[in-house]
Amino acid sequence: MTVIGLTGGIASGKSTVSAYLKEKGIPVFDADGAAWEVEKAGSPCLRELTDAFGEGILTPEGELDRKEMARRAFHDPGVLQQLNAIVHRAVEQKRDGFLAAHRQDPVVILDAPLLLECGWEKVTDTVWLVYLPEEEQIRRAMIRSGMTREEVTDRIRKQMSLEEKKKKAQVVLDNQGSLEALYRQVDRELARILP
Numbered sequence: 001m002t003v004i005g006l007t008g009g010i011a012s013g014k015s016t017v018s019a020y021l022k023e024k025g026i027p028v029f030d031a032d033g034a035a036w037e038v039e040k041a042g043s044p045c046l047r048e049l050t051d052a053f054g055e056g057i058l059t060p061e062g063e064l065d066r067k068e069m070a071r072r073a074f075h076d077p078g079v080l081q082q083l084n085a086i087v088h089r090a091v092e093q094k095r096d097g098f099l100a101a102h103r104q105d106p107v108v109i110l111d112a113p114l115l116l117e118c119g120w121e122k123v124t125d126t127v128w129l130v131y132l133p134e135e136e137q138i139r140r141a142m143i144r145s146g147m148t149r150e151e152v153t154d155r156i157r158k159q160m161s162l163e164e165k166k167k168k169a170q171v172v173l174d175n176q177g178s179l180e181a182l183y184r185q186v187d188r189e190l191a192r193i194l195p
Ligand SMILES: CC(C)(COP(=O)(O)OP(=O)(O)OC[C@H]1O[C@@H](n2cnc3c(N)ncnc32)[C@H](O)[C@@H]1O)[C@@H](O)C(=O)NCCC(=O)NCCS
Pocket: 009, 010, 011, 031, 032, 035, 039, 065, 066, 067, 069, 070, 073, 080, 083, 084, 087, 088, 091, 112, 113, 114, 155, 158, 159
């Protein structure tokens, strides 16, 4: 099994590449999605978060108030560190379950924005980076999620820069052009692994 670590930063295009690979039948582990799942109402992980930060991080329905959690985490390094320690442990367990379940598959994808920050390259055979210059990352993130420039840059500052990630990746997929141009790069790289 070849494990491809697919990474980038906020809005660099990881999900776009993942969706394309999924269409080709390749199993994808989505770390952001797994984090959402482990944080759902009533989960052990959400209980750990309320133990750490209080009920103020919950909505009236008992869900994680993501906007409030983000506001606290991206303004206080201590909160972010604690949040990461709780959530990443649970996400890593899910990742290991995914890898075990797909042992027979020729190729699998680990789609994770913080792959390199969290040392996940250790469980991959190759790292693919979806690259965008920071200004375009900010523009696409603002369009997509309605976040303000400040909210996006607060998050980018907590991530390893894409320039730094570029140096650590084996493959750089440049996403400044069209979707077709991106897909062509993916096809080329995939053909090297699955000739
Ligand atoms: C703070 C939270 C509640 C904000 O939720 P929100 O719905 O606004 O964002 P979402 O989870 O969809 O993430 C969007 C993007 O934000 C960035 N981001 C998220 N968490 C982090 C983090 N801990 N450090 C740096 N960037 C992050 C990533 O680029 C991610 O793709 C949430 O991001 C969270 O619980 N983060 C901790 C878990 C985590 O690190 N997830 C990322 C991969 S495991």
